Amino acid sequence: MATEAVTHPTYGNWRRPRRPGLGPLGLIGTFGVFGGLVLVLLASLVSLVAALVVLVPLVVVLTPLTLRTQDGRNLYQLIALRIGWMRRKSKGAHVYVAGPLSQRPGGRFRPPGLLNRVTVSEGRDAYDRTFGVLHHRNRNLYTVVLGCEPDGGSLVDPDQVDVWVAMWGEWLARLSHEPGLRGAAVVIETAPDSGTRLATEVLPRISPDAPPAARAVMEEVVQRYPSASSEMHTYITLTYGIPPGQKRKHEDVITDLAIRIPGLLSGLVGAGGGSAYPLSAERIAEVVRVAYDPAVAADVLTARAQHGGTGLEWEDAGPAACVETVDAYQHDSGVSRSWMLTLAPRGTVRSSVMRGMLEAAPGTRRKRVALLYRPIDPATSARIVEADRRSAQFMATSGRGMVQARAASEVRAAEQTAAEEASGAGLVEFSLMLTVTVDSADQLGDASVTVRNLLATSRVSMRPADRMQAAAFSCTLPTGILPWEQTLVPHELQEAL
Known part of the structure; x- marks a missing residue:
């Protein structure tokens, strides 16, 4: 008998974008070093004291650029983060109060923070399905939001899983060819099952003439099943921008998005997304409302099951009050803590x-995992992979010993990336954010331990989003908030730092 070895495909070869410049200095720091050396040499022609007067401030200014954390932030960025938090706290911007008794115009419950200036409108796609469009006016x-019901990986052949992974990679590569696409996100939300949907489906179907024993069994199933089950929702957000200098009417943008939605949905179905559909403005408002106030989740499901909808509008999707602290975010009936990716799995x-990480976590009210993607156009992708390839080859030829062995591995990875990009594969930058919501601040400690255990099994490294918990909470919602589009410093300048 001949036996065939079963091979399990593996994935990887993700690489952190290489920062231009000398070592940890970055491009700006490198220019500062060479420019400073020229000034020191010119000052040394005058006197040694003049050269020291120029050299000492130069060292003081450039030294913080060499001190970096695990995720690549330098000392200046850490100081700027603390200063920004102190300014927000001194102005009272870390506290938000809405409703009729607040000072907010209109007396409604608009979402706070990065979502405060967002407006929502609706359109219809080629199949006459209603979809909501979030307009980030600032x-x-x-942004359009798509929902899907993934098939899951249980009892599925490995060959089928490989096909799904390949189709998902093809769908991501297609995003780089989407005109005007700024970013995409996949949000997976899990929560304990409230039992509302099961009760709505089962109890009305019990026959009045059913035997008492059968009725008792069905009622017991409805009562006990939710305690051991959970609900999971998957959302995909696609955020588009208008090219600089180009003006387009709001209606024209919605029409353009309506044409693109059917093709995007068909790609999700092929990638194992199951039943994919666009979310209406009311459905988006419900998701945001439940995220800020988890206690109303059962009421929302009940209203949707009995009346076909809740009638909730975006203007009333926010919390009544919320308070941001250094390491937590309190909002209505929940307290949340968010984490940000620092290092992808090695190997x-x-x-x-x-x-x-995607499954429901015990002891939490709700959990959201957001995968953020920034597609890169083909022309820029070719330049990036070629620059990484040259940099890896330079490190391999200039290093020694263990450093040279690691550089050789970098060369192989860079060569593989260049070959795949040349054959048509897409290049995307990705990140990961996680938000856990509990009932009270006392439960945050146990939730943090649960998250650390989940990170260990997933082989990823994350850090708490301290002093920016409110912004991180908004980024994990399916509302199209892209972190690199919300910074005061342009993304290109941040890369140079």
């Missing part, structure tokens, strides 16, 4: 590496 960005992983 950045002139438009290669299997397709199920994120399964533990």
Whole structure:
């Protein structure tokens, strides 16, 4: 008998974008070093004292650029983060109160923070399905939200999983060819099952003439099943921007998005997304409302099951009050803490590496995992992979010993990336954010331990989003908030730092 070895495909070869410049200095720091050396040499022609007068401030200014954290932030960025938090706290911007008794215009419950200036409108796609469009007025960005019911990986053949992974990679590569696309996000939300949907489906179907024993069994199933089950929702957000200098009417943008939605949905179905559909403005408002006030989740499901909808508008989707602290975010009936990715899994992983993180976490009210994607156009992708390839080759030829061995591994990874990009593969920058919501601040400690255990099984490194918990909470909502589009410092300048 001949036996065939079963091979399990692995995935990886993700690489952190290489910062231009000398070592940890970055491009700006490198220019500062060379420019400072020229000034020191010119000052040394005058006197040694003049050279020291120029050299000492230069060292003081450039030294913070060399001190970096694990995720690449330098000392100046850490100081700027603390100063920004102190300014927001001194102005009272960390506290938000809405409603009729607040000072907010209109007396309604608009979402706070980055979502405060967002407006929502609706359109219809080619199949006459209603979809909501979020307009971020401060950045002139438009977001559509798609929902899907993934098939899951249980009892599925490995060959089918490989096909899904390949189709998902093809769908991501297609995003780089989407005109005007600024970013995409996949949000997976899990929560304990309230039992409302099961009760709505089962109890009205019980026959009045059913035997008492059968009726008792069905009622017991409805009562006990939710305690051991959970609900999971998957959302995909696509955020588009208007090119600089170009003016387009709001109606024209919605029409353009309506044409693109059917093709995007068909790609999700092929990638294992199951039943995919666009979310209406009312459905988006419900998701945001439940995120800020988890206690109303059962009421929202009940209203949707009995009346076909809640009639909730975006203007009333926010919380009544919320308070941001250094390491937590309190909002209505929940307290949340968010984490941000610092390091992707090293080496290669299997397709199920994120399964533990995506499943419902015990002891939490709600949990959201957001995968953020920034597609890169083909022309820019070619320049990036070629620059990484040259940089890796330079490190391999200039290093020694263990450093040279690691550089050789970098060369192989860079060569593989260049070959895949040349054959048509897309290049995207990605990140990961996680938000956990509990009932009270006393439960945050246990939730943090749970998250650390999940990160260990998924082989990723994350850090708490301290002093920016409110912004991180908004980024994990399916509302199209892209972190790199919300910074005061342009993304290109941040890369140079």
